[in-house]
Each structure stands twice: as structure tokens, then as C-alpha cells.
Amino acid sequence: MAAVPFAPVSHPSAASLISARGLTKRFGDFTAVDAIDFDVAPGESFGFLGPNGAGKTSTMRMIGCVSPISGGTLRVLGLDPAADGRRIRAQLGVVPQQDNLDTELTVRENLLIYARYFEIGGPDARRRADELLEFVQLADRAESEVEPLSGGLKRRLTIARALINDPTLILLDEPTTGLDPQARHLLWERLYQLKRRGATLVLTTHYMDEAEQLCDRLVVMDQAKIVAEGSPRELIERHVTREVLELRLPADDQAPLDGRFDGLEPLVERVEQRPDRVLLYTSDGEAAVERIHERGVRPESALIRRASLEDVFLRLTGRTLVD
């Protein structure tokens, strides 16, 4: 695969909350993160988009100062995780991929004890816990055990817990994986609120809609490397067309495309055949539909949609994000 060009990252700046140069993580012979460069500015929502195994979680663990780096340099809040892990972690809020709430304590106790880990105690901790329970809409479950809570409620509690120390930087690893659509939307809305208040969010996701909803800027990771960087809109403009025409062909018409879609340039920039459908990348979906009708192609269905990060990922790696 050819290297995908993207704007070179500027030199580390003192204003960056996170700055990584050649950041590498190896486990024995396996390279989980391969010399990546990125910067996260204050107030920014920054995403790592990529399929499972791309190196997103390893990167997050290094930023979270729980996994030593194997190479390169990393500065978090201007400090070196190897030397100042405690000082950095004191200012981080971490939402892990898998819930690790304290199931032997109640909802409120989870926040209170977490406050104690940050040496926040007494009235401060109680006030903060109550505010956060309100914020994630769990106030009425404060005295509940954790175990009977649904996945979405547990996730909200995990986010409240991550905010207990009023963090400068919030790390969210796959924040909505495994949640139903309603729970995801509520969570996104809460995270959007945080963003509006000026919080700096760093998140990983393999959902392109999540990245589009939450990220000001993101890097696309694949096989331990960063393959593209930019805002969701920039990435789409740079790597794919504005619209995508999705055609489903009848079951008895799955033969090779035999040139049926050839010669549609410049209207159709690129044709992608997927197992169950054909994608036509085009600046004008309506016009493309007309043209293929003229050619006598009779699809079962034709859907014109806006191009998404999923298409960017497919274009860059030849694979889909979630299979």
C-alpha cells in the first residue's frame, strides 16, 4: 500500500496538551504502535479512528501513564510520563474500554472513593459527587448497587467518575462500544456538553459516526501507524467524493462488473465492489443514477448518501472499519 500523504505535523509546541514524536510501543516482537506523531491542543476533541488492533488502546495507555513507551518521545501536559506519571495522572480523567467500576460499592460510594484516590475528601468530594450524578442523570440511583445498572448507566457512572478530579484532559477508550443507540446518543450529548465547556477530549473509536459527532480532528490508525490526519470534513474532502451512490444488484446479477460502470468519469471518480453492493464515488449522486439507468443497469435499490469516514477508511486501507 502506498503511503498516504498528509500534512506534516508541526513541531512540538509548548501549548500542546499531548505531544508525541516517533511514539512506539512494542510487546516482545510485536509492534503495537509504530513511530506515530501527533499533537493535541487545549480545548480540542481529538480522535483515534481505526479498527480493533490498530494500536489505539496501546496509545491511550501510554498517554494515561500506565504503559511505558518503547520508543520515541511523549509529553503529556508538558511532562514526561516516565518521570512524572503521578503528577500527570492527577490531572487526567480516564474512561477505560471495559467498565471497571467498584461493584462492591454503591453508585455514590464509587465517586467518593475515587475522589479519595485523588486526595479529594469530605464536603468537596460529596459536593462534586452530587454534581456529577446530576450531570450524568444518575442522581436517583445514587444509593443503588452498581451491578444491576444497565450498560449505558454504568458507562455514565464511569464518565462521572473520570470527572471527579476536574481533569485537564479526558481520555475515552471506545466510550460507546457495546451500547444501544439510545444510550450512545445520550452519552454523546453529555460528552458534547463537556466539549462545550472547554474540556479537552481524546477518544478512540471504531465507529465513524462517533468520530464525526465528537472529533474536531482525528487521526486514522491502521496496523500500528497513522495513515491520515485532519478534521472529519477535511479527510472526506481529501480522500473521497462528496456523495456515494450505493447500488444493490439483483441476486442473479452478481457477475463481474464487465465494464458496466466504466467510462463514467469525471462524474464518477471511483467504483468499489463490495460483497453485497457496488459503491460509486461521485460528486453528484442523482446524475450518476440517471447515467447508469441510461446504460440499462437495473439495481434492486439505489441509495445516495453523504460520504463518510467509513469511506475514507475503505479508501485508505482497502478494508472496512467494523466487519
Added chain:
Amino acid sequence: MTGLTAAQPGMRVLQRNLWVYRRTWRGSIFTSFLTPVLFLLAMGLGLGALVNQGAGAGGFGGVTYLAFLAPGLMAGSAMQTAAFESSFPIMARIQWRRNYEAMLATPLRVRDLLVGELGYIGFRLLTTAGVFFLVMLAFGVVRSPLAPLSVPAAVLTGYAFSPLIVAFSATQKGDTTGFNMLFRFVIMPLYLFSGSFFPIEQLPGALQALAWLTPLYNGVALTRGLVLGTAEPLTAMAHTAVLVAYAGLGLALARRNLGRRMVG
């Protein structure tokens, strides 16, 4: 800055365990307090009546079987408490419930987790041994003004095991096979053959030498010497040194293994 002012952040982990214990202590009464007392009644009084007629007090250094057995059980149950608290709950916090992962995302470090866990286990050992000491007082087996020192001696006996077993737990991959082996092939034989129930002089020579090396034998001998007033200062110091050595070795291994497990 939050999180960095504490002299001993490990106390927060201890506090967390005490919050949980506040809710679960009733369940621990049976295993920690009643079981050893039932053993004392059944064996010390029931079996002891027969033993005293047979071997006579001569076999037990001039005391009744009950008086011989009681401090042995005190040290033995300290080992049991330490072994239990250092195995399944630690595994749970590493893997099943993932508490350590959550704690390590805060200013807490691996060493703080160990301080907190060992602090909590110390609390469990102290209360268990303390109650058992009161039971011994009630049964009239305490014969020495030094006897209250048997409580710290029992705690130290527990500590000879606890960090070593925490170190072992940190290497376990989430199933209970390793723990089942530990309890069946290490803890139970030690409990039976380290001098709690009968003098190790009854063991064949090779096993006797082996028993001297075990932490539990040293713990039993120390505790018994203090309760019955038979402790020689030098022997008592030797027993203490063996227990401290096991605790120190365990601490180094626990720190290494838990670090490898949690930070990678």
C-alpha cells in the same frame, strides 16, 4: 495539586477495603472467628480429654492438650486468613473486577496498592488474632505476662504468607486452578503438620527438618512460647527472623509481579 499531598496514598486503598468490609463483616465472622473456636472446642476439649489420659501432659511440655493446641490454632488461623485474603480477592481486583486498573488511572501506584492491601490484611489478622486471644483468656490457657505479644506474633505469621501469596496471585491467569493447588498442597498440609495439632517431634526426621523451614512452624512455635511462657529469647528471635525474612521476600516478589501484571 490533587492527589500528591498524601504522605501515604496506600491508606486510600485500605480505606476502600474497609468500606467494603463494613458491609461484609458478618460473613467473615464464621470463617475467621467461629471456625477456629469450634476447632478449639472439639479438639482441645473433646479430643484433648482422651489425649491427656494417654500421652499425659508430659507429651505437651507440661500443659494440657487444650493449652498446647490453642496458640497453635491461633497461628494456623492467621495463616488461613492471610492466605485467603491474599488470593481470591486480589485476583478479583486484578482481573475479575479490575479495581486495580481503575486505581492505577489515578495518582495511586503499584506500591500504594500493596501498602493498602497489606494494611487491610493486617487489620483482618489483628482482629482475628485479638478475638482468639480473648477466647484463650476465657479458657484459662494463658500462662505468661508476655502472652499479649502472641497477637503481634500471629499477625507476623500471617504476614510471612500474605505478600508471597499476593505475588503468586499476580501470576495467575484468572482461573482458580492455581489457588486450588495452593490451598490443597501447601496451605492444608502446613496447617496440619507444622506443630499446631501435635509437636513436630512426632514427624519423621526429614519432615521435621522441613517443618523448621516453614513459616507456619516458626509462627506456631513463637506464638505458643509467648502464650505458655516457655519462649527462650534467642529461639523467639530466630523464629521472628524467619518470619520477617519470608515477609520481606514476599514483599519484593509481590511488588515485582504485580508491577509486571498491571503496568505493561
